[in-house]
Amino acid sequence: MAEETMSTAEVTEALKDLRTDLSKQITERTKAVENGATKEELKAYDERIKVLESVGEELKEAKEEIRALQLEAREKSAEKEKGLTLRGQIMKALTTGEEEIKSIANAKSGRVELKKAASIITTGNVGTGVILGMRESGINAAPFRQRFITDLIRTQNGGVGSDPLTWVEKKPKEGGPASVSESNTKPNMDWTYNEGKTTAETLAVYAAITRQQARNMQVLGETVAEELIPNLYDEMDYQVLLGDGAANAAGIGNNLKGIVQYCQAFTGAGLAGKVQAANQMDVLRAAILQARVGNKAATGYGRRTGYIPNAILVSPTVNALLDTYKNANDTYILPPFTTADGSKIKGIRVIENDFVADDQFIVGDFSKGLLNFVEGLSLQVGWVNDQMIKNQLTVLAELVASFRIKYHDQWAFVKGTFATATPLIQKAEAEA
Structure with a gap:
């Protein structure tokens, strides 16, 4: 089916065109009523409007199905990445988008040629107070007395x-x-x-x-x-x-x-x-x-x-x-x-x-x-x-x-x- 090959962007564009046609049909029907159109003519407008609305509902459902498939794909991908070590995740991030990296580097082999040796990153690059170490949660304060x-x-x-x-x-x-005695x-x-x-x-x-x-x-x-x-x-x-x-x-x-x-x-x-x-x-x-x-x-x-x-x-x-x-x-x-x-x-x-x-x-x-x-x-x-x-x-x-x-x-x-x-x-x- 054609809907199976459409992307989310294509479905969105089709919905946009359909809304334009639907608005146009509704406007024309309103003018037809004002000009005294017959029941048959108005019925024809109603049928076209009904068809457009039906198509719109189908496009909306298709769009939701595409989104669901994309979400499922992302979840599966995330599930696979859970098993990666920290080093593996870093390497994956560095190798993602290799074609784009090649294009930017203008290198046929995909290698990036460094024109100048990079300096070693030291604590001086960080800047005082910019990047901190681990901060424990909560705020420390002196204890209160036990309630009485x-x-x-x-x-x-x-x-x-x-x-x-x-x-x-x-x-x-x-x-x-x-104790009381008698007569007392x-x-x-x-x-x-x-x-x-x-x-x-x-x-x-x-x-x-x-x-x-x-x-x-x-x-x-x-x-x-x-x-x-x-x-x-x-x-x-x-x-x-x-x-x-x-x-x-x-x-x-x-x-x-x-x-x-x-x-x-x-x-x-x-x-x-x-x-x-x-x-x-x-x-x-x-x-x-x-x-x-x-x-x-x-x-x-x-x-x-x-x-x-x-x-x-x-x-x-x-x-x-x-x-x-x-x-x-x-x-x-x-x-x-x-x-x-x-x-x-x-x-x-x-x-x-x-x-x-x-x-x-x-x-x-x-x-x-x-x-x-x-x-x-x-x-x-x-x-x-x-x-x-x-x-x-x-x-x-x-x-x-x-x-x-x-x-x-x-x-x-x-x-x-x-x-x-x-x-x-x-x-x-x-x-x-």
């Missing part, structure tokens, strides 16, 4: 409408059950109900970039987001633990009221003044006891119990010191209430935290803390002031959250410093 909030405390997505977050607390006052007055007890409430704060950070730089360095947009988000979460981590609930240093908003604001000061509880040769391990054991006792000494709490801590926070330096205790013979020692590697004290995890100072410790049941997200993390891109006419963009990351520890649960947390806590539990030396 998602590991220890509870979180919830309260959403819009959960600010302020409120709850009801029952506080005992006095009295309680007792029965004892009474009473308590009060109070509302607890915390309000949300907005944590935010932004970075400004130019549109040109965002286009030239496509990874920049991702890098900006990757830098803003961890910094935002890091600030939230800090405030959940150490936030003072007061205006921040910049004077643009209030900090969250963090765990340390609820912590009870270390007293030593029942170990105060009773530990011989007290050390840091003893201090932490006493802090566990203090949380376990809770608020039993307060009026109305005599029948209540305390809390069982689930974590001990110390600095990386203190955690290293806890691992290096030795006796007089330079043998490593650990107290009997720790695991073999010292990672748990009385069954409670010891966790390094970069926010905790080197002499500080925090012991508590961190599940009693709740971080409520009123609005989760959001990223926005827009213009600030005259950035639009300066071709700049601002990337903003923010979230809205509140943090709370209920009134009674503040006794689940104990804080202190080893410098002041150690003397509190140290047993006084016997008088000579």
